[in-house]
Amino acid sequence: xxxxxxxxxxxxxxxxxxxxxxxxxxxxxxxxxxxxxxxxxxxxxxxxxxxxxxxxxxxxxxxxxxxxxxxxxxxxxxxxxxxxxxxxxxxxxxxxxxxxxxxxxxxxxxxxxxxxxxxxxxxxxxxxxxxxxxxxxxxxxxxxxxxxxxxxxxxxxxxxxxxxxxxxxxxxxxxxxxxxxxxxxxxxxxxxxxxxxxxxxxxxxxxxxxxxxxxxxxxxxxxxxxxxxxxxxxxxxxxxxxxxxxxxxxxxxxxxxxxxxxxxxxxxxxxxxxxxxxxxxxxxxxxxxxxxxxxxxxxxxxxxxxxxxxxxxxxxxxxxxxxxxxxxxxxxxxxxxxxxxxxxxxxxxxxxxxxxxxxxxxxxxxxxxxxxxxxxxxxxxxxxxxxxxxxxxxxxxxxxxxxxxxxxxxxxxxxxxx
Numbered sequence: 001x002x003x004x005x006x007x008x009x010x011x012x013x014x015x016x017x018x019x020x021x022x023x024x025x026x027x028x029x030x031x032x033x034x035x036x037x038x039x040x041x042x043x044x045x046x047x048x049x050x051x052x053x054x055x056x057x058x059x060x061x062x063x064x065x066x067x068x069x070x071x072x073x074x075x076x077x078x079x080x081x082x083x084x085x086x087x088x089x090x091x092x093x094x095x096x097x098x099x100x101x102x103x104x105x106x107x108x109x110x111x112x113x114x115x116x117x118x119x120x121x122x123x124x125x126x127x128x129x130x131x132x133x134x135x136x137x138x139x140x141x142x143x144x145x146x147x148x149x150x151x152x153x154x155x156x157x158x159x160x161x162x163x164x165x166x167x168x169x170x171x172x173x174x175x176x177x178x179x180x181x182x183x184x185x186x187x188x189x190x191x192x193x194x195x196x197x198x199x200x201x202x203x204x205x206x207x208x209x210x211x212x213x214x215x216x217x218x219x220x221x222x223x224x225x226x227x228x229x230x231x232x233x234x235x236x237x238x239x240x241x242x243x244x245x246x247x248x249x250x251x252x253x254x255x256x257x258x259x260x261x262x263x264x265x266x267x268x269x270x271x272x273x274x275x276x277x278x279x280x281x282x283x284x285x286x287x288x289x290x291x292x293x294x295x296x297x298x299x300x301x302x303x304x305x306x307x308x309x310x311x312x313x314x315x316x317x318x319x320x321x322x323x324x325x326x327x328x329x330x331x332x333x334x335x336x337x338x339x340x341x342x343x344x345x346x347x348x349x350x351x352x353x354x355x356x357x358x359x360x361x362x363x364x365x366x367x368x369x370x371x372x373x374x375x376x377x378x379x380x381x382x383x384x385x386x387x388x389x390x391x392x393x394x395x396x397x398x399x400x401x402x403x404x405x406x407x408x409x410x411x412x413x414x415x416x417x418x
Contacts, residue, residue, distance in 0.1 A: 001120065001121075001139070001143065003051065003052035003053060003136065003139070004052055004053075004054055004055075004082075004084070006119055006120040006121060007052075007053050007055070007119055007120070007121045007122075007123060007135075007139065008053075008055045008056075008057075008113060008114065008117050008119035008121075008122050008123070009048050009053050009055065009056045009057070009122075009123040009124075009125060010056075010057050010059065010106075010107050010110065010113075010122065010123070010124045010125065011041070011044055011045065011048075011056055011057070011058045011059065011125045011126075011127050012059050012103050012106055012107075012124070012125065012126055012127060013028060013029075013030040013041060013058050013059060013060050013061075013064075013067060013088075013127040013128075014028075014059050014060055014061030014062060014064075014099075014100050014106055015028075015029055015061075015062070015128065016029070016062050017029025017032070017062075017128070017260070019260050019261045019262075020032060020259070020260060020261065020262060020265060021393075022370070022393050022401055022403040022404075023262070023265070023368070023370060023401070023403075023404075024063070025403055025404065026063065026066075026403075026404050026405075027063055027066045027067065027404075028060065028061075028062055028063050028064050028066070028067045029127075029128050029260075030067055030127040030128050031064075031066045031067035031070055032259075032265070033336055033353055033354065033371075034130065034259070034265075034268075034269065035269060035272055035281055035318075035334070036272075036318040036319075036320050036334045036335065036336055036337075037281075037290060037320060037321075037336070037337065038281075038288055038290045039067075039070055039290065039291075040127065040128055040129075040130065040259060041058075041067065041070070041071075041127045041128075042074070042288055042289060042290045043129070043130050043131060043132070043288060044125050044126070044127050044129065045058075045075060045086065045127075045289065046132075046286075046287065046288045046289050047125075047131070047132060047133050047134075047135060048123075048125075048135065049078075049289065050134070050286050050287070051133075051134050051135040051136050052136065053123065053135060054078050054084035054085070054086075055083065055084065055085060055117060055119070056085070056086045056087070057087055057088075057089050057110055057113050058071060058086060058087065058088045058089065058127070059088075059089055059090075059100065059106040059107070059109075059110060060088045060089065060090050061090065061091060061099055061100050061106075064088070064090065067088070068088045070291055071086060071088050072088075073291045074289070074290050074291025074292070075289070075291075077289075089110050091106075091109060101223075101224045102222075102223050102224030102225040102228075102229075103124075103126075103224070103225050103226045103227075104213055104216055104222075104224045104225055104226050104229060104230050105217070105224035107124060107209070107213060108213040108214075108216070108217050108224070111210060111213065114206050114209070114210060118206075119206055120206070121139060121142065121203055121204070121205070121206070122203070122204045122205075122206050122209050123135060123138075123139075123201075123202070123203055124201075124202040124203075124204065124209075124226065125200070125201055125202075126200040126201070128258070128259065128260060129199070129200070129256060129257060129258055129259070130255075130256075130257040130259055130268050130279060131199075131254065131255055131256040131257065131279065132254075132255070132279060132280075132283075132286050132288075133152070133201075133246060133254060133256075135201075137244070138150065138152050138201065138203060138244045139203065141173075141242065141244040142203045142242070142244070145173065145174075145240070145242045146240065147203070147205075147240050147241065147242040148204070148205050148208040148234065148239040148240045148241060149202060149203065149204050149205075149208065149231070149234055149239060149240070149241045149242070150202070150203040150241070150242045150243070150244050151167065151175065151198050151199075151201070151202055151231065151241065151242070151243050151244065152198075152199045152201035152202075152243075152244045152245075152246050153167050153196050153197055153198055153199060153243050153244065153245055153246065154196075154197060154199060154245065154246045154253045154254065154256055155188070155194050155195070155196060155197070155245075155253055156194065156195055156196075156197045157193065157194065157195075158185060158187055158192075158193050158194060158195050160195075160197075161181070161182055161183075161185035161195050161197070162181050162182065162183055163181060163258070164181065164195075164197035164198060165178060165179070165180045165181065165197065165198035165200075165227040165231070166178070166179045166180075166182055166185040166186060166195050166196065166197055166198070167195075167196040167197065167198055167243055168186045168196070169196065169242075169243045173242045173243050173244075174240065174241070174242055174243075175235055175241040175242060175243055176235070177235065178198070178227075178231050178232050178235050178241075179232075180227045180228045180232070196243065196245075198227065198231075199246060199256055200226075200227070202226060202231070208234075208239065212230050212233065212234060212239075213230070215233075216229055216230055216233070255278040255279050257278075257279075262368075262393075262395050262399060262401060263395055263396075263397050263399065266351065266368065266397075266399050269334055269351050270332070270334075270349070272318065272334070273316055273317065273318065273332055273333075273334070293321070293322070293337060293338075295320075295321040295322025295337050295338060296321065296322055297321060297322075298319045298320060298321055298322065298323045298324070298325075299323070299324045299325070300312045300314055300319070300324075300325045301324070301325070301326055301327070302326075302327055303326040303327025303328075303342070303343035304327075305327070305343050305344065305360075310327035310343045310344060311327065312325045312326065312327055312328055312329070312330075313329045313330070313331075314329075314330045314331075315329075315330070315331045315332065316331065316332045317330045317331065317332060317333045317334065317335065318333075318334045318335065319335050319339075320335055320336040320337035320338070320339065320354070321337045321338075322337045322338040322339075323335050323336075323337060323338060323339040323340065323341075324339075324340050324341070325341050326340075326341065326342055326343055327342070327343035327344065328341040328342065328343060328344065328345040328346065328347070328358075329345070329346045329347070330347045330348075331346075331347070331348045331349070332348060332349050333347050333348060333349060333350045333351065333352065334350075334351045334352070335347075335352045336352060336353050336354040336356075337354050338354050338355050339352050339354065339355070339356050339357075339358070340356075340357050340358065341358045341362075342358060342359050342360045342362075342377075343360050343361075344360050344361040344362075345358050345359070345360060345361060345362040345363070345364075346362075346363050346364070347364045348364070348365045348366070349365060349366045350364050350365065350366060350367045350368065350369070350382075351367075351368045351369070352364075352368075352369050353368070353369060353370045353371045353373075353404075354371050354372075355371050355372040356369050356371070356372070356373050356374075356375070357373070357374045357375065358375045359374075359375055359376050359377035359378070359379070360377040360378070361377055361378050362375050362376075362377065362378065362379050362380075362381075363379075363380045363381070363382075363383060364380075364381045364382055365381070365382035365383060366382045366398060366399055366400065367381050367382045367399065367400040367401070367402065368399065368400070368401045368402070369381075369402045370401070370402060370403050370404035370405075370406070371404045371405070372404060372405050373402055373404070373405065373406050374407075374408075375408070376408055376413075379408070381400055381402070382400045385398055385400070387415070388400050390415070391408075391409075391412055392406075
């Protein structure tokens with residue numbers, strides 16, 4: 001099989017991302033910045049390109065402007081002369097004026113790609129997970145089993161099952177049952193505390209996918225979702241559905257992280273700062289591509305205030321290009337590109353998005369500051385959570401989130417005593 005010619009990928013990027021609010025207040029979830037340089041969608045698209053899959057349709061929907069712009073600017077390097085492309089496809093409204101009704105409907109409305117490209121294999125992918133995966137291993141499993149459908153899966157703790165589609169399979173890997181987000185899940189025979197969970201990664205024979213989607217579109221009670229409708233129906237109606245376990249070469253399960261909540265998103269970012277991160281962004285054998293902006297290198301410099309020299313100190317952090325740290329301290333934090341931090345300020349355990357301006361003597365702890373926020377001098381964030389809750393979003397795990405373009409009101413200074 002020739003991957004470039006025989007495989008086509010649908011990337012589903014139309015979800016609202018409500019659990020990631022307020023980071024998704026003004027953008028689609030796959031467009032949320034991640035890791036100091038990237039956006040979430042860059043990981044699945046990089047997996048495709050690194051696996052040799054270069055015909056990709058991205059189904060976009062809610063608040064998609066920045067996502068569509070990112071795809072156009074950051075992913076325009078494929079060679080169209082050889083029929084390589086990544087194209088975003090909003091709802092086509094082929095069955096009336098309606099948006100995508102679910103993940104399956106998003107592919108159904110774009111089945112013309114299969115008619116046009118005539119692939120031998122169709123890959124259906126979610127765009128809101130952080131992982132590195134060679135899809136060629138998945139394709140190999142699919143071909144060896146002569147499967148109609150193949151699901152990629154990993155082992156999770158039983159108590160997490162209510163957030164996943166849970167798989168039961170026979171010793172040969174053929175799936176016998178699939179339950180979407182069950183409270184009482186089927187467990188592994190050799191470990192009653194573990195379950196086999198779907199990663200939201202599917203491979204189909206093209207004719208099988210078309211057949212299933214046409215049938216699903218006619219079912220009025222369907223939610224038109226792959227996990228809730230398509231996969232269970234296929235399993236119980238005679239289709240050959242197999243599982244592919246996402247396993248590293250050393251036998252361990254691969255890293256795959258759903259960053260659908262603020263807490264999960266924060267922890268996944270913080271993990272990058274660890275000495276041995278679960279995902280290596282510096283692995284040049286499997287690069288993560290993105291929109292490379294033309295900023296100068298980052299600059300970390302001393303500053304003078306009232307004739308006194310103030311040195312900068314950066315510890316265990318990522319500082320993006322174009323950022324300037326002037327006489328400030330940054331510890332265990334991620335600063336994206338084009339961030340400015342003035343003298344006397346301290347940032348700890350935080351994520352600072354692009355374009356943020358931080359004034360003098362500002363103290364920030366365990367916070368996420370979204371794009372283009374100007375933080376005035378002498379402000380404290382993350383030190384008085386009850387006060388922070390009056391103006392910002394504070395999670396149950398005490399992460400303070402300041403939404404994009406937030407403007408500090410006059411009342412804020414009066415209450416803080418500034």
